[in-house]
Amino acid sequence: MTMRLATWNVNSIRARIELVVAWAERVAPDVLLLQETKVATDQFPADSLVSLGYHVTHWGTGAWNGVAVLTREAPREVRYGTGFARAPLATEEPRALAVRLEAGWFMSVYVPNGRALDDPHYVYKLTWLAELRAHLADLVADGVVVGGDFNVAPSDHDVWDPSALEGATHVSLPERRALDALLGLGLTDVYRALHPDDPGFTWWDYRQGAFRRGMGMRIDLVLASEDIARNVVAVDVDIEARRAPRPSDHAPLVVDLA
């Protein structure tokens, strides 16, 4: 029994649907976590993905944010937001969505960007991560995978040039501590566990030819509780998806479990 899991910030599912469908056909993940769908829940273009055999669970409110979990297995339960509510809260941005499968909880997260260290959105980012940690603690015992766009590079090894990012978000100590606090629940950063030395970048700015010049960051992560992490046999960034015409600025991260 093997399982393939992937996470991908698609930067609009409507702009990317043909690419996502072709990619899902080729890579055939059993679970696909999506972020930045940028569409309302009932406007998600699900038909072609349902035809491929996926159950589509999505939460979106319009032009911003939006998270989805695509699964071959029918979800047994669905939870919304950092508080794992049984229904979406109108006051909360659609940034976290979890479904329970036989193997445990599978959660897609789109952590707030933060914008700048002196911006209120940065405080929101840290608060959001703390909320996630507080509620995630209960789920670790059931077995949990949290994957998505964390908008935090865990260490200087995860960015192309730390000196170019001094004073920026994504690399600040409070953000890294907030991420460490998630790992402290007993979660493993599965890419780094299997690739101690590779950069593993998953995002490259659209501007300035950043992809061609190797100016990337590793900000898309899969964190897994110990019972699941110990079964991980491969973790890879699918850089080909970033090379495609009209790509997302993020590449998918693919995890194989034995």
Next chain:
DNA sequence: ATGCCCTTGCCTCAAGGA
């Protein structure tokens, strides 16, 4: 310090992204 690129919305510019 800003634009460099890309997406959305009511849209020919602004906001947001990271």
